[in-house]
Structures are given as structure tokens and as C-alpha cells.
Amino acid sequence: MATLLYRLGRAAFRRRGRVVAVWLLLLGLLGGAAAAFSGTMTDDFTMPGTESQRAMDALERDFPQASGAAGTVVVAAPEGETLEPADLAPLVREAAAIPGVVTAMDPFATGAVSDDGRYALIQTQFESATADITQEQTDAFQRVGADADGLRVEHGGEVVTAQAGVHAGATEVIGVLVAAVVLVLTFGSLVAAGMTLLNALIGVGVGMAGLFALSGSVELSSTAPILALMLGLAVGIDYSLFLASRYRQLLTEGVDPEEAAGRATGTAGSAVVFAGATVVIALSGLSVVGIPFLTVMGLAAAATVAVAVVVALTLLPAMLGYAGDRVLPRARRGGSADAGAKARAHAADAAGGAETGGGADAVGGAETRGGADADADARQRHGRGAGFAWGRLVTRLRLPLLLVGVAGLGLLALPMQDMRLALPDASTAAEDSPERGAYDLTTEGFGPGFNARLVAVVTGDTPEATARAAEEAAGVIDATEGVVTVTPPQPNETGTTALLNVTPATGPTDAATEDTVHALRDQVADIEGADIALTGTTAVGIDVSEKLADALPVYLLLVVGLSFFLLMLVFRSVLVPLKAAVGFLLTVGATFGLTVAVFQEGHLAELVGLDTTGPLVSFLPILLIGILFGLAMDYEVFLVSRMREDYVHGHAPRQAAINGLGHNGRVVTAAAVIMISVFAGFALADDPIIKSIGFALAVGVLIDAFVVRMTLVPATMALLGRAAWWLPRPLDRALPDLDVEGERLQRELAATRTE
Template sequence: MPSRRHTSAAAAPDKPRRGLLRPLGEWCARHHYLVIVLWLVALGGVHAANSTWGGTYADNFTLPGTQSQEGVDVLDEHAPQLGGQSSTIVLHDSAKPLTDDRSQVDQVVDNLSKLPHVIAVQNPLPSSSQPPPQPAPSTDGPKPSSPLSKDGRIAYITVRWDTNPQALGTSYLDNVDGAVEPLRQADVDVEYGGSLGELARPKANDLLSEAIGFGVAVVVLVIGFGSLIAAGVPLLTALLSVIVGVSCLGLVAAAWTFASVSPTLATMIGIGVGIDYALFLLTRHRQQVMEGEDPVVSAGRAVATSGHAVVVSGCTVIVALAGLSVSGVSFISKLGVAAAITVVTAVLGALTLVPALLGLIGRAIDRFTVRTPVAESGAPASAKPGATAGTRGTGTAGAGAGAAEAQGTWHRYAQHVERRPWWFLGGGIAVLAVLTVPLFSIQLGHIDDGADPTSYTDRRAYDLITDGFGVGTNGPVTAVIDQSKVPNADRAALADSVQKNLTGVPGSASFSPLQTPGDGDVLLSTVIPDQRPQDEATTDLINHLADDVLPKAASGTEAKGYVTGTTAAQVDFRNIIADRLPLIIAVVVGLAFIIILIVFRGLLVALKAAVLNLLSIGASYGVVVAVFQWGWGGPELGVNGTVPIESYVPMMMFAIIFGLSMDYEVFLLSRVHEAWERTGDSRGSVAHALEITARVITCAALIMVSVFAAFIISTNIVVKMLGLGLAVSVLVDATIVRLLLVPAVMTLLGKSAWWMPHWLDRILPRVQAEGDDGT
């Protein structure tokens, strides 16, 4: 039979942490000038260090154990001139055939071959003694592969590097520009594809997105708090924390290779949580100052209580991001590390810089007002101290707070939900169900260059290749057959079998005649899909070649077949992510469940938090699929046509969203929990918690939504996806989940929500959501 636990059970633990946070907050508030100077020195130091020694970002990943990587390893062993990383340099002469530019093409090929890290360069023009190869008349057999179009006006040079060109930096790009300059002087259009094209893209400039996010944050904070000074504290803290965090990421990138989207992702998360964490402390501090508390003492108490919630929330976000390591793919794990770095600096900023700013401001926190400031519960600042809703640690708001609670709009709303909980629960679930519907048709894949803006050189290269050779040529795949263990007498029969099985494969436009490069121990053919690289038919073709066609061709021999190349590696990456996403979801949900269970000591409360977060994440997935994969508004967002969902986006969204949603979960449940322990009124505690957290959670959510949504204007489609998905998730979490589902579920559960088996209660460690301030 559920019963209210004794209050002392939750009040006893955590003395060491309580003893650290309050003195830290008070020390920072008293020595505010020193703390602020230290932060500025740290800011200047790490930024300068990053400018001098910081690393570069590149989408460079390996997939050990996959068939595409094994195919690369076979090529490196038997035909090293065909290994490494390849990119295309596409040529277009609108006035004359490129054969008329032979001397310039030969010069460019020679220049490129002399560049550092270049393994091989393929000249697209046939020798002057022979005509360019023409496609075979039959579509059933192999076709000669020619990098020169039929009309001779489009060609592509294939360059192979021993590393990813993205990792070589823009200075190396200058060398490539110099190498191809003879063709540009001959009025030949030169565009870069592949990794080289990604290196040549305009550098991501998130300043506009950041400015929009900050602008909206200013408006929301000024309206929410009525004071320009109060609004400035979270913004300044978040800004300094993010700059320090991103600079630290740059220094770490000197040792590890991070994805090109990493700094944008870190900035996005850092701004959001940085403002949130500072806002939670500021809200508590202003309440206490309005009640007559000394600002220095108040800052210490705010760090000891709400600062403790910030630590719990920050750790939850980091734990969720750490769950990405379960993928076993370093590319994904490092994205989690990148985001976690700015979460750490945001927590540090909240615990040190915020109290320092509060100590500097003193009682002037509500100066330069645009309207009458309000306290945490919504009461005006002129209200009698102690008359506002009680919160543990505010001194005057302890016993008897239930009678003194302000019966505001949110309190009355919660009581309205209490009367018809099933209606609100059903309505909330219905909305989430509708938003989730597109999720069931999700197509994971890799977004190809054809979806990029035409201002990108890789998009222009993609269009030229499509015009000259067909869209599938943008994503060729290489069939590699390792015949090193096959006797020489049997190799001719093996070649015949391979050619026979490659003929007429559904989804392939053509394949080149078999070659035996290098030491002759490999058979090689380039297969051209008949659809674009991001199309699901291309994914099906690659899987069919790897799983069926090549094994059948090599059956009865000791030969082994592999499908490799950039497109094949992307399909393997997509397959790994699809296979491991359920495991990551289970790990992250399990960890979050345990954290909520430990903090709030309620089995059903923890289960409720996990389930509702899953529902809100499913809804955000559905919106992303509808916009980008179905095309419902995609063109308006600058996306060329419909695109698949980038394979790692759902995984990143899940970890980030699940972690961030814990911010509001911890903040709201901590107030519900303390009211429940004080009064034993399960329904009234929900109404009370909504009343005193409504304004700060609403402000925080609006800010985070605006920060994430501002990144939709990015030219990077993956950033657009993440920005939209995160914005929708926070919006759903702060409205449907908090306003409909949480009060309805908590009402239906009643006292059962806080039930905890005695044996489990004894073995779990005790951690408070909001620490005790020691008074």
C-alpha cells in the first residue's frame, strides 16, 4: 500500500556536496571582480590557443569490420594506387570540346600529381593516338568507363589522396587552386566534388543564427523578468561559456578528428543549456532578494539549491551524450564529446560566473525595468516577504506555505486538469500520435551533394556529372574481388563468373570491364547505379551486390568479394546506425530512468519521465521526416527536393533531446517532490509546482526553441535537421508534455507515483535534485 515516505529519508544525504556548493557560490559573489577577470582571462587564453594550435574538422571516419573497409584494405595491399581517399575535379568547357584544352589538362594533371599526399591522378582525356571510348551498344554487358562525356565538354579528373583532404585545411586547398589555375585561365569551369568539395565549401558562419537566438532570448527574458539587468545575466554567462567551450573543442580537435558539424552542434547545445542553467539560479536568487536576503548570501544559497539541480541536469545531459559511445562508431561518439564539452562549460559558468555577476549587481538586479518585476511564484515584487509560494531553502517559505500559495493562473489550470485527467491525457497523446505518424516511413541515408545550394562547388560538380554521365555517376561503387588465394588456372573462370553475375543487376546502369590492377591478385569493376547516391534504390543495390551478387560470383572458390567506395561506406555506416539505434535508445532511457529514480525516489515517477520523453522524441522525429523526407516545407527551408534523414541525426537527436528534457523534468519534479514531502498532497503538489515553475520553464523553453530554430537558416542540411528536430522537441516537451501529460498522469497516479520498494530504497544512493542550503 503506497504511503508517504518520511521526510527525513530525503533530507539526510548529500552533506559533502551541500558543504561545497554554498561556500563556492558565496566566495564567487564576494570576489566577483576576481572571478569575472579569471573568466575573461580563460576566454582570451583558450581562444588564442585555439587560433594558434587548434585542429581542423573533417567528416573522416573508418568502419572496422565492415565489408567496405575490408575492400579498401584489400586495395591498399594489392593495388595501393587505387586506395586512399578519392575526389573528383570536374571540368566544363561550354565553348569547345575539352580535347582542345589538352595542353592545359595535361599541365593540371601534372601539377596535381606533384602535390603532397596525392597518390594518383587520372587524366580524363584519351591519348591523342586513340579516340575516346564510347559506350557499348548493348545494355546487358560491361561498358567502357570514360571520364569524358559524349560531347566532350564535361570531364572529371579523379585524384586519390593518402588522407582525407578535409583534414589538410584551407591552405592545402589553395595549393589545389593553384594547380588547376591553367584551366581556369583557359575559360574552363573547374568544380570540386567529394571531400575536396566539402573542404571548398564556404565556411559555416553561425553568427546570424546565434544573433537571432540571442535576440529572441533578450526579448523573452526582458518580458519574463521585467528587468534589463536580470535579462543580461543568463545571456552573458551563456555567451562566455560557449566561446570557452568551443575553443576547448578546437584544442581537443588538434588530437582527435571531429566531424565538420561539431562546432555548430556544440554552439547550439551550449547556448541553450547555458541560458537555462543561469536562468534557474537567477530565478531562485531574485526570489530570495525580494524577500530581503543579502545578495551575497542569496547567491550562495541559490548555488547550493538550484545550482545542485544544474549539476544533476548537466550530468544527465552528459550521461545521455555518453550513451552514443554504445554505437561503437568513433564518428558518433566524438559528436557526443563535442556537445558534452560545452555542457561542462555551461555548468561551470552557472556555478561560478553567475554568482559572481549576482554579487557584482547586488540589489540592483531589478533596475532598468520595463515593467513591474515579479517573483518566482508570479507575485509582484512589492508583495510582502514570505507571502509567496514556498520553496525549500528560502527561509520564510517553509511550513504553512501551502496556505499561503498564490492561486494564480497555472495553479487553477492544474486544478482544472485534476478534474478531467483522462481528457487531458487522451488529448495530449492524440496530438503526439499524429505528429509521430511520419516516423514509421523514415528512410535513413546520406544526403548527397545534389541537395546543397548551387553556391557550393560540390553541388555544381554534382550537376555537371549528372548532365554529362548520368546521376548515378555521382555515387559509383567499386566491386573488389580478392583472388589472391585462387590458383592462376581458375582465375579466368572466376572472372567470367563475376562478369556474368554483374550483368543485368537491378538498379545498376552499367559496370566497367574487369581489371586486374597492381599485383594482379584483385579483380576490379566500377558499378554505376541508375539512381542518385541518396536514393533508397542505390542503398538496395549496394546491399544486393555485397550480400548476394559477389558471394554468388565467387562461390566454389576461395575468392572473397567486397563493395567499396564512398557511397558503399555510407551505406555500411547507415546499416550500423540502424542496427545499433535501438541499443542506444535502451541504454540512454535506462540511464535516465536510474537517475530519476535515484533523485526522486519514485518508481512510477521515473517510469513516467522515461515514457513521456520517448513520446515527445517520437513526435519530433515525425516532424523532421515530414519536412525533409516528405518535402512538407523543405523547399521553403532551402532544401533542394526531398532528402533522406541523415543516418546519425536520429541518434544525435535522441541523446541530446533526452538529456535536455531532463532539465525541465528535474526542475519541475524537484518542486513537486518537495511539496509532496511537505504536505503529502499528491495533487496539490503538482498544482503548486506548476505555479512556481511556469514562468521560468516557459521562458527557458522559448529561449531554447528560438536558439535551435535559428539554426534552420544554416546552409548545412544536417544542421537544419538538428535545429528543427531539437526546437520541435523542446516545444512539445514544454507544452504538450508539461501542460497536458504530466499533470494528468501525476493526478491519475496519486500517491502511487512516489511508491518505492523498501529493498530498492535501501540500496540506491541518495542524491537530492536541489541541494539543501544549510539553513
């Protein structure tokens, strides 16, 4: 693979004009396609095979007028006053006149007036499903009651959130700006920093434009593009950073620019391919869960990461051809030949090591040394600098640090045992949003259960059987603990399907509501003569959360097993991948614990601008596992590959661990800070889903990079000693040689130089 990438890098450098033109043309074409064919996003979560989805399908088939989007107009009189029919009649007429409305029900006719007469609910049923509601319909619905003097009017329901979506805002730009500052400090060159950032932005632009172009024919959740943007930016910047760093290091050794671009792509590019492949595999693996919206989210993010990899391997070498030696700090430009002469002895020794199988520069070390200035390079060659000092400290105190680190991460994971999952509802929306206003006013007037109403769908072969079963179900439901009210059965035109609206005593994400739903399903299961299924937004959310919770251990086992196998291929060791898998589990546990502590329990919630606490978004844990897996493998490869190189070259295991940190610490630190900055920018977003994902990813990268990979990993490697690189002989013969570190390429280059 390294040899192929070496040729690709040289070709892109040589034909840089064509490469840049192709990418710009592709960006323009996809941008035009996105403008012409993009569709609307949806927050409609479906779950094939669940009872709630089965009931929804039955409604759409047998009771279409009740399967469309619903909206609720919540009306409140001033304190101390009551509502009269004459107050609400104009609002009911306004709602009924909206195009696409099937019915708007008078609260006094349906009994949707509070006991004190101050609050009322105008239930509105639309013909179209939520995904088909237009912006004009949403706007018209939110204008209902605009002229109602003296009354407070709020609007909620599916019709309000149909066009809400999730959009990138100013907070996300903060992360990009921080990343730019880190790049300037790392490279010491505005050209190198700007080129790296521009390269990543073009990749994100291509990926996002392609995603929006497909949104007209593929149903995307509103979260999918933001997740793709978040990951595309983070990995795009990091992958370009690794290649540009390696290229700069080669220039300082006196290597010809075209040759440097080829070698950088062949060595650092191999690690980028491996790292990107792990992220893509993990995200694509979300499809095994069997949940359509999660599959689309995973594939969308995976496609954006794949584009970032291809851009780094082709567009970056082409841009390096235009940049010349301006990627170096101004004081070092034009002096690369002299620097190369001083480094030839070192390079020759490295080439000789390559012939013995060690590789001239493992991926991590190659990348890191390019990011430092001249003094930093000298310090690294002589074993000085912050990275080496930290490495010596970690390996000397390896046992205490391992005990403290594992115990500390275990303590951070403790809140995870109380983790609850649910789909987001209006209670966690921004306080100034219309859906939050309607939710709070409904709770104030009627109690939290009116925001969690359920629908029992009774389907029979004959009208008589359906009627008998519906009446029996109404009695059973009314007698169930946790139910406030149940409406009389509402049959369809043929009488074979009937609806019963059920109001629980507690809110949509309350644990008691989940118990009520399970109790209702158990109670009606014994009724004969018809099929009875419970649905509604609350029931769908419970079913989705339970299915995701059941799939979580299976997916975690799949990801951990995959990481073990991939790292065994790369490092040809049993204990190294085992150590990496344990470190990943520690990262996931601590990240879950901190996320629960902030978003569910409310500790330090004000730091991220969280208005209301509640259960975690049901798909956050499984999504977090997939993403963190790929990112954790990045740092594992970048750090341990240098340790393996030095160990093969004859260094003692402890010194090899020190060298890995000394040569790689700078670039891994920069890469981690960039990722944390990008994710933290999304953690400041208004949308609670994006906020929780951004926070969890930022915390996860922080823990994995600085605690696990840069502390626990070198401490473990020093503790294991030579046993870390043990591999049974039969496995050694059976495993293919991926040449991720570019050893074969280095041997070929060394042979070419001797000829």
C-alpha cells in the first residue's frame, strides 16, 4: 500500500494543476446538484419491527385521516380568568382553514379544557405526514391566534418541528478558528496552516454538497448533515496535518519536493488510510443495528470521512507543489539543502534499519518531527523536549500512573450505571422555541402527561369484533395504574379499525411513563378478537431506545473485536491490541459517565449552556462508540508505530516507549487539540442533540488522547517490556503484511539510492 500511495503522491504533485482543477470542478458540480436536488430533512424516527411502528403502518393503511401530522394550539387566559367558547371559536376556525388540515377540534366539544377553565388545547390533524408538511403550512399554523388579544397562545406538535431542522451556527466557527491557531503554532507558517485548513474545508465542502444532493432521494434526519460536518472537519484537518508535517520534515532533510511529497504520502498517507478506514468501517457498521435513520447517519458520516481521506492523499500533495518551501517557517526557507546535509548520517542510519525490517520512519514519528521548528528538531534528535521528558516520567512511574489512571477513569464512569436513553422531545428544546413554549404551557395547565399522549390502535376482521375489543380495551386501559384518561373508541369508515387516545400521568421521558407503556401492552395482550397495538410519539421513543439499548453490547463487542484484529495486523502483536481494546473501553466508560453527569444529572450544565436536563439521546451511546473507535485507533497507530520502529532497531522497550512520545507527542497533541476544538464548538450549539454529541466527542478525544494514549499506553508498554511484541509463530505466518508503516517502501528507496 505504501508504494502505491508513494506513486500517487508524486503523480498528484507533478500534475497539480489538473488535480486542483478536478477537485474544484467536482465541488462546483456537487454544489450545483445540491442546490437543484436537495430535499427536506426530517426528525421522523421509524423503527421497523416494533409494535409502535406496526400500529403506525396500520393507521396509514386503514385510518389515513388519523395518520398525518398533528399540531396543538395551547391557549391560556390571563391569571384569574377563564376561557369561554367565544374566545376559542375564532382560533378553531383559523386552524381549520389552513390548507391540508383535516380537522380542528373545539376544546369545549372534546373536553380539552383544564379543570379551572383557564387552559385549552385545540387539536389539529393534517392530511400529510410530518415529512410532507410544507413551510407554508407550518407558518400558517404558527399564525393561529396571532390576533387573540389578552390570550397567551403557543403552538406545538409535529407540524411545528417539521421544518425546524438543525443548522450550523456561529459557535461551530469557534472550533475552526481555534484549529487555525493550533495549526499556525504547530507549523510556524501561515502558508502551511492555511493550506492545511483550506484542504480540509474543500473536502468538507465536497462531502456536504454530495450529501445534500442526495437528500432529495434519500430521507435524511436533520442531525445527519451536522454529524457529517463535525467529523469531516475534525478528521480532514488532522489527516492533512499528518501529511504536511511529514512533508516538511523531509524538506528539512534536503529531499527534493516532489520526492518528499511522494514519501510523505507513502508513509504518513498509509496511516491516514488505515485511520480513515477504521472510522468508515465503524460508522458503516451502524447499519447492522437495523435502524434506518441510524444507518443513514452512519453512512453519511462515513462518506464524508472517506472523502477527507481521498482529499488528503491527492489534493494536499498537489497544493504542496504550489506552496514550495513556504510551508517552512521564513527563517528556514532556502536552507533545506544545508539541513539535509546535516541530517544525511541520520537518514542513512534509518535506511539501514529499513533493510533489517524496521522502516526508516514509522508513521507517527515521521509526521511529528515535521511539525516542529529547527530547535525542536534538534531537541528531538538528542532526546530532549517536553515529549521526551513526559515519556521518561511516565515510564519511570508506570505502575502508580497505571493504577491512578485506571482508577480515575473507573470513577468517572460510575454515573454511567444510571444512564437513561430516550428520543428528544420538546422539554429539552431551547427555552425560546415555540415547541418548548407549548410544552411548558401544556404542563402548566394539564400536567406533564398531556405531552406524552399515547394511541391504542384496535384492528379487527369485522366491525363487530373491533367494537367489542375496543370497548374492552378502553376499560382495561382506564383501570391501569399511571393512566389519567382514555377517550371512547373512534372507528374508521369501515369500522374495522378504532383509536383510543390515552393520557398517562407522567411526561414523555419519565421512567414511570415507560412502565405505564409496558403495563398497558401486557394488559391488552389478553384481549381476543382483534389486534391491539400501542403507538404515538412517546411509544415510538420508548421502542427506539429499547432496541438501541439491546444493540449496544453487540455493537461494542463488534467494535472491540475489530480493533483487536486490525491492530494485530498492523503491529503483529497480541498484547498491544489487547491493551488498546482495554484503553478504548476505559475511554468509552469515562465519556459516558461524564456525559450522564452533565446532561442527565445536571452537574456543570451551565458550562455548555444546557437549559434542561433529561435522558441522553437514545442513539448517542452507539454513535459515540463508532466514532471514538476510529479516532482512538488513529492515536494508537501514530504513537505505537514509532515505539515498534525503535524497538526493532535495538532500543530497549522502555526507551522505545520514551522515543514514541518524544517524537510523536507534538503532532498527536496538535491533532487532539484540533479535534477537541471542533467538537467543543458544536457542544455550544442550541440543539440539544448536537450539543450532547459535540460534548461527548470532545470529552472522549480529550480522555483518549491525553490520558489513555499518551499516559497509560507508554506506561503499559514499559511495564510489559519485550512481551508487548510477542506473537505466536503460527499467527505470524498466517497474518498478511499490510506495510502500514511503509517499511517495504523504505527498503525500495534505500535500494534505489545505493544503485
